[in-house]
Structures are given as C-alpha cells and as structure tokens.
Amino acid sequence: MQGLTADILKGCWYLALESGALGPAKPVGLKIAGEPIVLARGADGTPFALRDSCPHRGIPLHYGRVKEGTIECCYHGWRFGADGGCVEIPSLREGQAMELSRIRTPAFPTRERYGCIWIYLPRGEEAPAEALIPEPVGLPDLAASEAPKSAIAMDFPCSSDHAAFGLMDPTHAAYVHTSWWFKKDARKLRPKEKRFAPSPFGFRMERHAIPPQNVIYRWLLGDNVTTEIGYQLPGYRIEHIRGDRHWVVGLTAITPIDEGATVVHQLFWTSLGWVRPAAPLVRHFTRVFLRQDRDVVVQQREGLAGGAKVMLINDADTQARWWMRLKHEWQVAQAEGRAFVNPLRPQILRFRS
Ligand code: FES
Ligand SMILES: [Fe+2]
Structure with missing residues (x-):
C-alpha cells in the first residue's frame, strides 16, 4: 500500500502558482506531475504554460526572458507564443524560409482566478480542445477576481x-x-x-x-x-x-x-x-x-x-x-x-x- 510514491491523477487542474509570483518579464519554471513547465505572461498579461524545453536543443525555456508576450530562449533566441508554436528564429536569412508554426513545444491550458494560476495536466500528450476541458475548482462566496489575503x-x-x-x-x-x-x-x-x-x-x-x-x-x-x-x-x-x-x-x-x-x-x-x-x-x-x-x-x-x-x-x-x-x-x-x-x-x- 501507499509507500514512498503515489499515482498522479491526470486530466485535471492543479494550482501552479500564486499570481503575484509571475511577473511580466521573467518566465517561471516548475515541475508538476513530473512535467517540466514554464509559465509566462502574454502581451495582455494573460498567463500561459508550455513544456519547459526548447525544441531546438532542449534547454529549459525558463532560463530565457519574456519578449513581446512570447518566451525567448536564452541559447539562440528562438521565440515561442502562448500556443507553444515558434514565432521567430533570429538566425534565418532571406531565402531560408521555414514553417515556424510546425516547430512547437506542448502548451497546457491555463487559467488565472482567485489570485492563482491553474494548469490543466492532460492525460495523454496533447490537451483536449478547450471546450472539452472542465473548469478549475470553484470556491464559495468568492468572485474569481478576488486575490487571497x-x-x-x-x-x-x-x-x-x-x-x-x-x-x-x-x-x-x-x-x-x-x-x-x-x-x-x-x-x-x-x-x-x-x-x-x-x-x-x-x-x-x-x-x-x-x-x-x-x-x-x-x-x-x-x-x-x-x-x-x-x-x-x-x-x-x-x-x-x-x-x-x-x-x-x-x-x-x-x-x-x-x-x-x-x-x-x-x-x-x-x-x-x-x-x-x-x-x-x-x-x-x-x-x-x-x-x-x-x-x-x-x-x-x-x-x-x-x-x-x-x-x-x-x-x-x-x-x-x-x-x-x-x-x-x-x-x-x-x-x-x-x-x-x-x-x-x-x-x-x-x-x-
Ligand atoms: S536551444 Fe533554444 S534557441 Fe537554440
Ligand atoms: Fe496537520
């Protein structure tokens, strides 16, 4: 019976971080359910979460910085948006077209409510379509915008x-x-x-x-x-x-x-x-x-x-x-x-x- 390890439930929401711990400029890396995750805020402040691994050479993206609402890798500057798709490879020259959106790191559904950031851990590799994902835990008497004291x-x-x-x-x-x-x-x-x-x-x-x-x-x-x-x-x-x-x-x-x-x-x-x-x-x-x-x-x-x-x-x-x-x-x-x-x-x- 329950020894040193436990089965981890997937297909559900976990509390990742208090909102105040994620600023606009610096990504935050953490591990949830064995998954390395990087969190950052988009240009409008909405948080997003990606697998914390650059598809180029595997370096964790949290060593990078936030630039124009995307995460810029610290190694060669590739940038990734909220959906995990690559939006820029700075080394490319004219005539070296690449389909950037095919280069991606998985994105995790993310919500910000009650002053916290919640992340959905899917069961398989890919998260289901947004409409099929249930909502994070609801708290009594509270507006979703209310931060903890x-x-x-x-x-x-x-x-x-x-x-x-x-x-x-x-x-x-x-x-x-x-x-x-x-x-x-x-x-x-x-x-x-x-x-x-x-x-x-x-x-x-x-x-x-x-x-x-x-x-x-x-x-x-x-x-x-x-x-x-x-x-x-x-x-x-x-x-x-x-x-x-x-x-x-x-x-x-x-x-x-x-x-x-x-x-x-x-x-x-x-x-x-x-x-x-x-x-x-x-x-x-x-x-x-x-x-x-x-x-x-x-x-x-x-x-x-x-x-x-x-x-x-x-x-x-x-x-x-x-x-x-x-x-x-x-x-x-x-x-x-x-x-x-x-x-x-x-x-x-x-x-x-
Ligand atoms: S390792 Fe990330 S851009 Fe090269
Ligand atoms: Fe206790």
Whole structure:
C-alpha cells in the first residue's frame, strides 16, 4: 500500500502558482506531475504554460526572458507564443524560409482566478480542445477576481497521497499541532461525531456549528459561526467558515511535483478587511502549522524508506480510505472512457480527537 510514491491523477487542474509570483518579464519554471513547465505572461498579461524545453536543443525555456508576450530562449533566441508554436528564429536569412508554426513545444491550458494560476495536466500528450476541458475548482462566496489575503506554499518531501492523508486526518492535531499558544495541553481527546456526504468529485464534512469554546471565531466572524469542509480530487481541501458578520474561505491545494514529492499551498480569503495588513502574522502562523505537518512526513519517510507498511483504521482513517477509492474510480473511469461516478455514500464518522 501507499509507500514512498503515489499515482498522479491526470486530466485535471492543479494550482501552479500564486499570481503575484509571475511577473511580466521573467518566465517561471516548475515541475508538476513530473512535467517540466514554464509559465509566462502574454502581451495582455494573460498567463500561459508550455513544456519547459526548447525544441531546438532542449534547454529549459525558463532560463530565457519574456519578449513581446512570447518566451525567448536564452541559447539562440528562438521565440515561442502562448500556443507553444515558434514565432521567430533570429538566425534565418532571406531565402531560408521555414514553417515556424510546425516547430512547437506542448502548451497546457491555463487559467488565472482567485489570485492563482491553474494548469490543466492532460492525460495523454496533447490537451483536449478547450471546450472539452472542465473548469478549475470553484470556491464559495468568492468572485474569481478576488486575490487571497494570505498565501504560502511549502515543499513536502512525500507523495501526494501522504500529503492528502495529512489534510483529512482528524486525529493527528493533538499530537502534531501543539505549541504554547495552541492546544497547549492537547492530549485531552474529546469524542467527536461528524456527518459526511459525497460531493461531485469528493466528499464533505457537512456544515456544523463551531463549538462555543472557540470564542475567537465568534469575536472575529459574529454569532452563529458554522463551517463546512470539502475535499475533492485531485487534491483540494476547502473550508468555508461563516458567521453573522464575516466569512473565511481556506484552500489547501496539493500539487504533486512528481510521484514522491509535493507542494502544499495554503491560502485564505476573508471578508475581514483588516486582515491584509496583518497578513505577515497570518502567514507566520500558517507556516508554523504547515511545518509541523512537514516535519512528521519527513520522519514518516524514514520509516517508509525502510519498508514500513501503512494501516488505515476505522473511523479515524476512513476519509483516507475514501480518498483512495475516489482516486481509483477517477483512473478506472478515464481508462474506460466514461464519466466519473462518485462511489461514496453519506456516513457518520466517530472518533476521539
Ligand atoms: S536551444 Fe533554444 S534557441 Fe537554440
Ligand atoms: Fe496537520
């Protein structure tokens, strides 16, 4: 079972980058799902993504620069547009006509929304026609133009399965996420009972009231604070907290670098206006939390590298089991060329946490 590596889902959207990390002049190179990708902005600022490899001699295009909305290779100056087609070979002289558009590097469908850049990883070599591609994940209460108030990304040296298990693991917080200011004496576990239901590409913990002892939520968001937490393929956790006065949306996005390494993005949007000036503080505490998750997967890796097996028990690890069932159905549906059918049923999970 899930060792050091994970199957990576294709035919879906991954969060690549926060919008602010891609300027107008310099391409950015990264790896998603084992694929080297270069991102740049066209002349009108729209981002585009190409395979990060120059068709001439294979040098990664991210070493080049952006010129007139195209990527110029750093080696001999060949330029490539948003569709991956070559638009200029500077060394050509009159009479040396070449059909430039036949020289190309694959392009990936790209969207910019919620202050992030999303890339579609196709199943095969070529992406399907734009009209056949579904849209990236939708977030509640948010306009697509709304940028996060806080965003951080952290490399996790583990497979996307173990990163996902961490997200939906209700019983590790008392042991892992402890500090002087949070869950100081955390090991006093309480019995919990949570209601779950399937959602289009995953499942959700149904909307429920935040326990009254969490006074900070009431202070920030007003009375009647409730939350709903959704998990969906290929690796998203969306938490929507709502009170009488304000709301917060948290997104954790798991983007596989390859079978054994992952980037975890943590972003927040909120109607609370004062959060933007406080963003460095919010980012600091988010980083402390994520680092705690990262430290345990580093330790876990040591065991897995030695051949340790993984156990998933009821009900504490039922969500991780569901996750593997969803992934399996995604792959089978694609192989059979049919629509994804969510195999999950509504269920109440009971555990102590
Ligand atoms: S290697 Fe890119 S232009 Fe020659
Ligand atoms: Fe955690």
